[in-house]
Amino acid sequence: MIETEYAHRRIDLMSWTTYRDRLKDDPIIFLPAGALEQHGPHLPMGCDAILSAAMAARAAEALDGLQLPGLRYGYKSQSRSGGGQLFPGTTSLDGATLTAMLRDILRELARHGARRVVVVNGHVENQWFLTEGIDLALRDLARSQEEMRVVRCEYWNYTPQAVLESMFEGAFPGVDLEHAALLETSMMLALQPHLVDLDALPEDATGAFPGHDVYPQTGEGVPSSGVLAPARAASAEKGRTLIESTVAEMAAALRREFAI
Numbered sequence: 001m002i003e004t005e006y007a008h009r010r011i012d013l014m015s016w017t018t019y020r021d022r023l024k025d026d027p028i029i030f031l032p033a034g035a036l037e038q039h040g041p042h043l044p045m046g047c048d049a050i051l052s053a054a055m056a057a058r059a060a061e062a063l064d065g066l067q068l069p070g071l072r073y074g075y076k077s078q079s080r081s082g083g084g085q086l087f088p089g090t091t092s093l094d095g096a097t098l099t100a101m102l103r104d105i106l107r108e109l110a111r112h113g114a115r116r117v118v119v120v121n122g123h124v125e126n127q128w129f130l131t132e133g134i135d136l137a138l139r140d141l142a143r144s145q146e147e148m149r150v151v152r153c154e155y156w157n158y159t160p161q162a163v164l165e166s167m168f169e170g171a172f173p174g175v176d177l178e179h180a181a182l183l184e185t186s187m188m189l190a191l192q193p194h195l196v197d198l199d200a201l202p203e204d205a206t207g208a209f210p211g212h213d214v215y216p217q218t219g220e221g222v223p224s225s226g227v228l229a230p231a232r233a234a235s236a237e238k239g240r241t242l243i244e245s246t247v248a249e250m251a252a253a254l255r256r257e258f259a260i
């Protein structure tokens with residue numbers, strides 16, 4: 001199970017004395033951020049939390065870091081990137097709640113002496129609320145002259161372009177429309193095949209949206225399955241390639257960022 005993957009790096013699975021001793025080496029601390037959100041009839045709703053945790057675990061392993069328990073709820077699903085809030089099960093936070101959670105966690109980490117944090121986001125809609133949580137926490141810390149350096153990343157931005165081109169044969173629909181589609185289905189097949197129901201995979205369809213969002217959300221343009229782009233070409237092999245190449249780029253970028 002993902003819950004105990006790289007367990008030796010999981011802060012929630014270690015004692016406080018072990019954590020205290022590990023902090024002396026100034027490790028990079030990884031915090032995955034996901035959502036509880038519909039991901040079509042074939043994927044579990046914790047998909048974004050599972051994938052961000054998997055990326056964070058592998059990056060922590062590569063950089064000798066530590067991993068926090070992830071944020072398993074996220075900001076409200078948007079029609080053009082997650083199908084919207086109209087699906088049963090999509091259980092979302094107000095932006096202020098998500099912001100406050102991250103702000104609190106970062107302040108607590110600083111209090112323990114942590115100085116380097118990477119927030120690995122797996123849910124498009126979280127981005128600016130995570131940014132706000134980081135900004136407010138750093139403002140708090142500046143008052144007490146505590147230093148912390150925080151990276152926020154969306155893991156998919158590290159996936160090499162050449163890998164995407166090889167999988168989509170030049171027709172990559174973009175990250176927003178890739179909701180529950182080829183990329184996420186492939187990575188889930190590689191990581192947690194028992195949680196993927198290939199018999200429930202819907203016929204290929206693509207969301208069709210205007211250049212704006214409408215509120216209250218109507219669901220217009222969202223395929224009835226909740227899958228926003230074709231997924232039937234997904235495979236575990238593609239998933240393994242995606243995960244390995246993404247983690248390698250992420251680790252390299254973070255090595256440069258933290259000069260390690």
Ligand SMILES: [Zn+2]
Pocket residue numbers: 039047048122123179180184
């Ligand atoms: Zn997702």
